[in-house]
Amino acid sequence: MIRMELGKNSYNIEIERGHLAKAGELLNLNRKVMIITDEGVPSTYAETIAQQCKKAYIKVVSQGEQSKSLRTAEEILTEMLEAQFSRKDCVVAVGGGVVGDLGGFVASLYMRGVDFYNVPTTVLSQVDSSIGGKTAVNLAGIKNIIGAFYQPKAVLIDPDTLNSLPERQIVNGLFEAIKMGATSDKELFDLFLNDDWKKHLDLIIEKALLVKKHVVEQDEKESHLRKILNYGHTIGHGFESAAHGRYLHGECVALGMLYMSSEEVQEQLCEIYEKLGFELPEFYTFDLEEVKEAITHDKKANGQSCSIVYVSEIGHGSIEEWSMDEVLDRLECNEDEEYIW
Ligand SMILES: NC(=O)c1ccc[n+]([C@@H]2O[C@H](COP(=O)([O-])OP(=O)(O)OC[C@H]3O[C@@H](n4cnc5c(N)ncnc54)[C@H](O)[C@@H]3O)[C@@H](O)[C@H]2O)c1
Numbered sequence: 001m002i003r004m005e006l007g008k009n010s011y012n013i014e015i016e017r018g019h020l021a022k023a024g025e026l027l028n029l030n031r032k033v034m035i036i037t038d039e040g041v042p043s044t045y046a047e048t049i050a051q052q053c054k055k056a057y058i059k060v061v062s063q064g065e066q067s068k069s070l071r072t073a074e075e076i077l078t079e080m081l082e083a084q085f086s087r088k089d090c091v092v093a094v095g096g097g098v099v100g101d102l103g104g105f106v107a108s109l110y111m112r113g114v115d116f117y118n119v120p121t122t123v124l125s126q127v128d129s130s131i132g133g134k135t136a137v138n139l140a141g142i143k144n145i146i147g148a149f150y151q152p153k154a155v156l157i158d159p160d161t162l163n164s165l166p167e168r169q170i171v172n173g174l175f176e177a178i179k180m181g182a183t184s185d186k187e188l189f190d191l192f193l194n195d196d197w198k199k200h201l202d203l204i205i206e207k208a209l210l211v212k213k214h215v216v217e218q219d220e221k222e223s224h225l226r227k228i229l230n231y232g233h234t235i236g237h238g239f240e241s242a243a244h245g246r247y248l249h250g251e252c253v254a255l256g257m258l259y260m261s262s263e264e265v266q267e268q269l270c271e272i273y274e275k276l277g278f279e280l281p282e283f284y285t286f287d288l289e290e291v292k293e294a295i296t297h298d299k300k301a302n303g304q305s306c307s308i309v310y311v312s313e314i315g316h317g318s319i320e321e322w323s324m325d326e327v328l329d330r331l332e333c334n335e336d337e338e339y340i341w
Contacts, residue, residue, distance in 0.1 A: 004151075004213055011153055013154075014154065016158065017160045023049050026156055029092075032053075035057065038095050063098070067102060073102065077106060092118075095125075096124060097122065097130075100118050103118065104134075113150065118152045122169055126159070127177045127204070159205060171251075172250035174250070175257075177204050182269070215228055231309035234308050235259045236256025242287055260308060264313075268314065295324075296328070
């Protein structure tokens with residue numbers, strides 16, 4: 001168990017194989033519970049939680065980003081109202097970052113906030129998105145633009161749920177753990193570089209969570225230090241936008257990290273990507289102008305400068321202010337090579 005220390009918003013992160021079946025002991029489910037899951041998550045996970053609730057309602061949303069919408073949130077809020085949920089009832093998200101972000105958002109709104117529990121079932125959500133309290137939906141094609149900081153009452157992580165997760169999704173989430181290792185924990189990074197990550201998945205989850213816990217405890221609302229979690233994300237978001245769904249978020253972060261690292265770190269990252277079976281895209285895969293436009297658009301609010309995270313040495317990421325031109329110049333460094341990196 002890891003304790004997230006955030007004053008009155010503190011909570012436990014319970015990590016153990018088989019925990020899903022013990023949810024009733026670890027969470028207060030002795031009330032009305034709105035369980036939010038999606039079509040891609042094996043239904044047994046939500047059902048296992050439901051069996052341990054006093055009165056459970058299961059809401060299955062479509063899989064994918066389109067469910068992170070005001071429309072879906074309204075649907076769920078309406079169902080809670082119709083089922084006469086009170087201020088003392090709760091919401092549980094069972095799935096990846098999509099239902100986690102949506103569930104937290106809904107919980108933050110109903111009667112100005114009801115208890116929220118997160119039961120993440122993807123690597124990405126287990127190592128990253130389930131803790132930290134960022135909830136959101138998308139609007140007008142802009143990701144995570146509507147939301148609140150709203151901490152869960154507890155997070156329940158059962159690594160056994162990853163047994164059903166496709167390999168590509170597993171690797172996608174591991175990139176976020178590699179990110180945390182690269183900026184803040186060399187031992188975590190070395191589990192990928194010098195060892196077989198498959199033997200250490202539980203340890204990887206725990207170590208990544210400890211990095212995030214440390215960062216969030218010091219900077220809950222992202223005024224400075226929390227930006228360290230954005231390593232690879234500035235350029236990564238540009239690739240994600242220009243990929244039009246062909247590459248997953250973590251894969252784009254993996255590319256983004258390469259552009260914000262010293263040569264030595266780049267070599268180590270590439271070695272890890274090869275071990276994970278992640279093939280770097282060929283250069284023509286992306287329209288570079290589109291990537292640049294997305295990066296510039298993303299950072300418009302900050303004028304011509306932007307905070308980036310640069311890793312010159314593993315375990316020592318630094319938050320730096322770069323001009324937009326400096327960021328965009330990084331993309332030029334390999335333009336005549338066959339591969340994106
Ligand atoms: N709140 C935060 O701090 C934060 C941080 C990072 C990312 N995010 C958000 O997280 C989302 C991405 O999360 P994700 O990568 O988990 O994607 P996701 O929630 O879309 O899950 C990926 C896919 O895996 C399926 N799935 C989930 N669990 C499964 C299981 N155990 N077995 C089989 N299939 C399963 C889902 O149905 C989905 O199709 C994005 O919306 C992103 O904005 C939030």
